[in-house]
Amino acid sequence: MEKNLSEFKIGEKGIIRKVDALGKIKRRLFDMGITPGATIMLKKVSPLGDPIEVTIRGYELSLRRDEASSVIVEAL
Amino acid sequence: MIRICLAGNPNCGKTTLFNSLTGSSAHVGNWPGVTVEKREGTYKKLEEKIDIIDLPGIYSMSPYTPEEVVSRNYILDENPDCVINIVDATNLERNLYLTTQLLEIDVPVVVALNMIDLLKKNKETIDLKSLEKMLGVKVVEISALKEEGLDNLMKIAYQESKNTRKGFTVLEKSEVGSLVLKAFNELKKTDIKSPLFHAVKLVENDEIEVHDHIEVHELIENIKNNLPKDDFEGDYEAIIANERYEYISRNFKHTFVRFDEGLTISDKIDKVLTHKIFAIPIFLLIMFILFHLTFSEDLLGLNAIFNLEISQEWLINLFTGMKYEKMIEEGIATLSGIPSPGVFLQNWMGFVTGSLIDIFSSFMPEGTVITSLIIDGILTGIDAIFSFIPQVLLLYLFVSILEDSGYMARVAFIMDRAFRRFGLSGKAFIPLLMGFGCSVPAMLATKTLEDERERDVTIRVTPFFSCGAKAPIWTLLAAVVMGKFLGDIFVFSIYVLGIVVAIVAAIIMKAFSKNYEVPPFIMELPQYHAPQFKNLMAHLWEKLKHFLYKASTIIMAAIVAIWLLSNFSFKFWEGMVDDIELSILAKIAKIVRYIFYPLGFGMGSDGWKYTAATFTGLIAKEDVVGTMAQLGLIEGTINLSNAAIYSFAAYNLFTLPCFAAVSTAKSESSKKGFIKTLIWWISLSYIVSLIIYWLFTLIETILWLGILVLSILIISVIVLGVFVSSKRRLKA
Structure with a gap:
């Protein structure tokens, strides 16, 4: 299921689309x-x-929900 | 001389490497036109001296942040002999992304694989040979922290700097490979340097490149339009970024180090420090501890709890007969308990400058102009500035520790939301809070803010957070004028006023700045690590050097100027005046005070005295009190209304801070921003004081308010009537 990153729950994983x-x-x-x-x-x-912290490519990145909402992710 | 530059991601150990390579030869300045720090130093262990330039930490060669532009322009235009690309071995995936871009430039590159000690500790290895093969450049293992492999790195970089290297792109075999090749061939016909780098950027639609090579850009766009659209919908920026990462993970997957998937130490620390409920209280507690260690006269409240009068004597006795007995005693003697390190050092510094004044006074002839210049002018000025250097440095040290350890990024993470509405990010909270201690380290701390506008705005409102030196003004006004009962409320209200005005000011600046957009907050949260003593000391030393330079030039000149003004009349050939009332300062103040008439405190027979006090406050804010005492404002009766007193307080809070802070603001803000800042401080203090004075006066005489409103109403009705009728007449 595809949704944007700002809708994710803590611990949820996905692949960026x-x-x-x-x-x-x-x-x-x-x-x-x-x-x-x-x-x-x-x-x-x-x-x-707000903001949120994500794990990506082996490191920790923080970004605002505004910015995260433009990232469409397929939840795993 | 050979020039080698260091390039790499932030937090990859670049600064540590730079400090290890250059030692004391390092000097710090700014890159031309921007407030990005430029470090340069010399490496001396090879036959030829090598100039080392530390480029700012960047994630990419995009042209969006000042750091990226500086690095890009330096490598492309300044022709360094070699680029050392520092790569964090524990996070190859993201670090190599920048490497793939650097490789496209026609310059020798050596990859320094840093933090190799951490890998070894975890019994991990990286296949150097395959890395070298895939990247086509030399790869050297180092540990900047343990200073391992540095000589080897420099030897190889030196050898490489004698060679030339043609750019190489990892996109060669990708779907954009042919496009890049096309652009490359076109650009090769011109005499441009590093055609491959520019070719890739053109395909990416990089703003700068499109502008510079419009014809090639059109050619490429034509080809692009004829290509089938794929998953990326023709977004070449996405395709290229993705291809780089793909190349890295395809070829180096086996070299990625993932320490056991569970919680790292960093994660565990973060669990507490960014905890949902405790994060903010912990942050405030940390800030309180910093303040306590810097400004408290009673460390840990020991005196209050245990009544340490006796213990202090015991403490002094403890040091009797020791080599530094006098120094230690001076640090604690004037206090009622054990002081914090900051206060201890401050007292000690006061002792040093005080002794200096004593020594000079003892052998200089009394009553001469020269004696007064040296004692009352220069040395007293030095005393004023030096007395707060220990606390400035201590606070700055604490901020450097927070920054180096990785906690500052978390502060931004925790506080961002609260500050965004004022047009600032969470990181601005630290400098602002520090403003309560001293504006100088607070302004120095703005270097942790990435956005130039944000830095300027933060510097602009920092002095509104009433600093330690301003406190005597408030307590004096509270005690003498407002009376004991209202005193505490008065002082408290000044602090609140400062905060409120700072917030309103930030919002106004946000609203009025043209094409303002909130700077993006896409920020790495680096692993926590122990701050490096060497780095911290290098930081402190740089700032101290810079500050001493300023203190001995601009600040000193300003102080001597005020001394001249307050000790001489216009008939300066008659020698010094006995009474400050006869001085040039008094003469000027007696004229300038008319400017302060509307603010209330310029009125009356003592008006010029308050005016003069705000002038001398520029040396150090304590001098406001000093001048008031000199002019007999403290013993004498105060003939100012409460409204005028309040307006006087507000004026001193919001106007130009002391010279030390002004010169710090100059070195930390952007060029344009600094001029605006000066105008801003001068005009805002006037406007706020004006509002306060009239508001208070109106409240004091509420009856007059009614009359005023009524008269305004009547006048406006008349004016409107005349206006409307004249318009009608015009129409007719």
């Missing part, structure tokens, strides 16, 4: 390893509910 962001943000996501085909896991949510 598409990155719908634009310009600078899209480029930054790619550079940080958020590319279609990569496996991603939602690791943690900040105490105030």
